[in-house]
Amino acid sequence: MSTTSTTQTLSSSATLEKPRTGTWDGGNEPFKASYGKLMMWFFLLSDAFTFAAFLTAYGLIRHRHLAYVGDAKEFVFSTAYWPIPEKVFNAFPGFHGVDLPLAFVALMTMILIFSSVTMVLAVEAGQRMDKADVQKWLLWTILFGATFVSCQALEWSHFIEGTEAGTKMADGSIFHGANLAMNQYGPPLFGDLFFFITGFHGTHVFSGLCLLTWSFIATTNGTFEKRGHYEMVEKIGLYWHFVDLVWVFVFTFFYLV
Amino acid sequence: MAHHVANTPTQLGEIPKPNTGWIWKTFFILVAITAVEFLLAFTMSAGTFRNSIFIVMTILKAFFIVAEFMHLKHETKALIWTILVPMALLVWLLVALVSEGSSIGEAIFNAFK
Incomplete structure (x- = not known):
């Protein structure tokens, strides 16, 4: 080894004086x-x-299908064209048969935005090393997150069961609800995209709930207090806000546009 | 770190007062934008114009969530660009494939007319 190399050589001193x-x-x-x-x-x-x-x-698949042209009031489900979202998602649990377009998804959106606020309050409390406040806001976040997932479960079960009238399919039979191969609302891919997009998002919310529950337990045990910082709550907070952010986009592109 | 979380404990064991004004302000902005979106969904007729308004409002909401709640506005410039540049490329991909989709639709439904 050359003598000009740095501290790793055997001849030089074994300890570093400075990092x-x-x-x-x-x-x-x-x-x-x-x-x-x-x-x-x-x-x-x-x-x-x-x-x-x-x-x-x-976006690609939707524009590759025919769009419904005509008055929105006379819209009927058909596999010939892409459905209008507010005609598909117009049910609210407890209000059977009442036409309430997008009301339930509006409620879900508000719940998720609110859970994001309680999450950022938990992060803020963590920066002040306020253990009791972190616990309080984490619990609220878990509550709102769990409510959102439950609402999504209701939404899915209604989408799968379908309406009483159903839709007459090409072979003349009446089909109710949806599965991956066919659905009463529109082209088969409409149902598939609903299941995959909202399902993948729901899985993220569920993972977030697991992380939040774990961090609540760790906060209660004083793990972060001993560590001297609540950075783990901040990191989980980043993830949770991201899930909220994705919902903002899903909400626009799936339910509004 | 951000300017609004700079309050450090003055004495050991003393917990400073919460500083949550900016959180609630951001929350009310998000609620207001969502409310306007709903209003438009039922008062305007569907079309490209309404869709563009929805997309602009969605990006506005995304800005407030990422900048304030996720704190990106208060990170270094390098980190901000690291996140934003790939996202901008994705938006380009989205626009490209949506117009590709309508071209495919056009080819399927109108080619033999």
Whole structure:
């Protein structure tokens, strides 16, 4: 080994007097963010690719089908054209047979936005090292998140069961509700995209609930208090806001447009 | 770190007062945008114009969630661009494939007319 090399040579002293903080020694932090938070951002970016792929596929497939032309009041379900979302999603649990377009999905959207607010309140409490407040806001977030998933379960079961009238299919039979192969609302791919997009989002909400429950237990046990910071709550918060963000897009592209 | 979370404990064991004004402000903006979206869904007739309004409002909501709730506005410039550039490319892909979809539809339904 050459004598000009640095501290790794046997001849030099075994201990470093100072930590190596030069740019090429890894001493530079251009993003000024912790490793964990940075990795959460990159994970969320990759997750955004997946959701963008779903929504892009939705856009392509939808425009490759015929659109319904004519008065919205006279709209009837048919496999010949893409359905109008507010005619498909017009049921509200407890109001059987009443036409309430998009009311239930509006409620779900509000619940999820509100859970995002309680999450950011938990993060804020964590930055103040306020254990009781973190617990309180995490519990609220878990409650709203669980309510959202339950609402989605109701939405799915109604979509699968369908309306009493059903729709007359090409072979003359009456079909109610939806499965992956056919549905009463429109082309088969409409049902498939509904199941895959909202299902994938629901899976994310469920994973978030597991993380939140775990972080609530860890907060209660004082794990973060001992660690000296609540960065784990911040990281889970990033994930939770991302799930809310995805819903904002799903809501627009699936239910409004 | 952000300017509005800079309150540090003055004494050991003392918990500072919560600073939540900006959170509720962001929340009310999000609720207001969603309410307007619903209003438009029932008062305007469907079409490209209404859809563009919806998309602009969605991006506005996304901005508030990412900038304030996810704190991206207060991160370094490098991190902001690292997240935003790939997303901008995805939006390009989305627009490209939606117009591709209508071309495919056109080819299927109108080619032999």
